[in-house]
Amino acid sequence: MDSIFDIYLLEALLNGILLGGVLALLGLGLNLVFGVIDVVWICYAELIMLGMYGMYYLHSVYHLPLVVAGALSIAIVGALGVVLHLVVIQPLLGTAPINQLLATGGVLFFLQSAATVLFGIEFKNLGLRLPVIELSGMFVSYARLLAFGAALIGMVLVYLFLAKTYTGIAIRAIAQDRQIMGLMGVDTRRIYLITSAVGGALAGLAACLLVLQYDVHPFVGLSFGPIIFMICVLGGLGNIVGGFVAAFIFAEIITVGGLYLDLEWGYVFAFVFFVVMMFIRPEGLLARRA
């Protein structure tokens, strides 16, 4: 009896790690945008939802190969990120930060209902049947493994971009000191646009991976949106490594908590953990104490 129980726990732990990879990717784009532009995209999960629809239509309706559909979806959501920045964020850059947060809340309503009107409220999926892999008695879905791998690759690419390219270094510099970079000859507007495009593209990548495992419907964003925000806040908004750590902690709490009780309780535990942690470490997990 004990050994079976342990296998389940191990399986949950393993699934937690795999989920953590995807959550880390989900948080990465939002974190990047926050760190650089100092804006919270409340509608971030809705961008992912649009990416999932993109995948669905390009692959299931227009029969493009998965990889091509994925690349196109990433490009589309990246472009949406730029549009979001130009239309909504840019006019509000000078006002109170909470205004930008609320305006993207309006975009959230808009995208949800636009999806309802355009795509209908039915649940849609790619209809893929990806195999389940057995690892010494534990069952792991191939889709999750694939998502985990792609999430890791995506994150390494973003890391290389930020660490090695001129634009990446400028992006990190702006995140550190907003005022001075303009004086140093960096075009802040251009950097903001690039950041929005990268943030959107990361949402697109996350969408490609999520649609392999989950159905898409106009309100799918509400199911994982709050988790993404909590991961970013827990990691310290703008702190990319912190967000990474927070994603894995959250994923473990959700899967292990969901193992003993219902999945919703896993979420409840994760939320409660978040609120408690906010009081212990309000600046985020990895923040240095001032």
Added chain:
Amino acid sequence: MKRWLPWTIAGALLVALPFVYNAPYPLHIMVVILIWSFAYTSWSIMGRFGLVSLGHGGFMGIGAYVTALLWNHAGMSPWLSIPMALLASATIAILVAYPCFRFRITGHYFALVTLALSGIVLQVITATRDHTGGSLGYTPERHQGGSSIYALQFIDKETWYLIALGVWAAGIVIWYRVERSMMRYALEAISEDEDAAAAAGVHVTWEKLKVTVLSAMMTALAGALYCQYQMFISPDTVSGISISLQMVFAVVVGGIYVSLGPTIGAIITILLAEVLRISFGTAAVGYDNLVYGVLLVLFIIFLPKGILGGLMEARARPQAATAAQPKASRA
């Protein structure tokens, strides 16, 4: 005397309305508008001081579900269970808000922490589906005979209209009490600069906590009233993030800094939804939020004070200019 006259007349007209004109559907819409206006007013009581909470969906859910659950499972009269729901909501508000204020979690961070609260309440309601019906919703049992003061259930809409009107008016009175209190000056100072306010002798944590608890309890009352009137609640209609955002949206559209702003916001949003629903039927599913979303963005960019706030400002500007001159000449 003269200042009170328009208010008295408006109040008398509002009270007399259902006895003169009582077609069921418009009356129903008015009751719904009044209940939501009260909820939005409750949000704006703290929202106007820059305390943007996205957790009010949670407080509303607590109000609705505690009342309904105590009635169905313990047979407790809403006269007792509503105060208990308010107490529960106040307790949760203190548990979440006190550490937030103590550790100076403000702005973005405060909005996101309270967002977690909305999420928690929604997930707890869904997870305890054996007792709450989960996402399928929950119905308080009808008291035998239908209308009963003990069960706070009424079949006729006139009674509900008067109850909702009374609660809404109380909400407006509370808004003015806050407006004229020392608390308002303290909170305005805090929203400008916390350190400066603290240095000037304002107890930052305590002042913020007072207004948050007040706002949370009022929101819970709105939830309880909604439950008693509609006799059906579901996690999506009284809790969660979309309800929290809906509150923010309506208040921003109506006007966050004026007493009747949230009411105007409720009238506009609910009428818009109803008009779209009647004229397009089921084909319009989603259109109302489409319009809301665009409006919210446009309002925040172009008219951050809201419709009523913007109108009052436009009216006050020429008046202030002309009023200043006679005073100066008299002196």
